[in-house]
Amino acid sequence: MAKNIGLTKDSGWQFGVRKTLPSNLEHLWHLFFSEKGLKYWSEEVDQNFSTFKEYSHIRTKWKHVGFEENANLQIRFIPSKDKDKTTISIHIDQLKNENQREEARNYWSKIIEILPSLLQTESQ
Template structure:
């Protein structure tokens, strides 16, 4: 099921639909332009902001049939996205927060509690459902993760990685997503989650 959040964001930022931008680039862009050249053209000629220009370029590359950003090379593996941030916190403190009801709201939605055992299934108040596959306390979670309007589940992995400076990197990596639009939606989702973690964990 296609998610149109990226297209709506482009239209809100630029006043043009994605279809209109595809027409523009089809007429004006050179066939061998790279992603960066497309972005440069949009920002300089049409004064589009960097972020919407990047989105338009991504859509145009997919429109042309090129392998878009986030497309997994393996056949049938779908799209993937990764977001990671580093925080001044211990693995124990981060794990305690991520597995609390407050923390789970960031990546699962509203749930009273989970035992965090392999094989445990869940469905949040927001309709996110799945099954825990790998649970390594203070290190890693791997699970299936599906929104209620998706045709198939994705795979989500959360890793807690200590750094040499005593901080902790928290990594969200999601794969097997249906299309570019879902990937774009989930990239924003995990970036928002990482930003909230910054507020909560320092």
């Protein structure tokens, strides 16, 4: 029997992506949740976070265009040991099927790839 990548036993389909950015945790956190930062990543995201643990993680709902139901979104901030870098980890679960997983993968992979430009625009 073939294993379906991204299919969980209890949480439907899931997807996760992460990227390490050259910024310390506190600075990246504040930039990420600033008005400018929210424009980079928060489209289609319910900003009434069910969990908001400062300098750690958020949990909320995400509903991609064309989805009939919400998925769970978790974003974690993981500081590096040398404090000069922070990893942002994005995880989505409760996706209905493999097609939704693929759409989530495409959407959030693009978001995570443009995040370095958020740091660049800050200095302009």
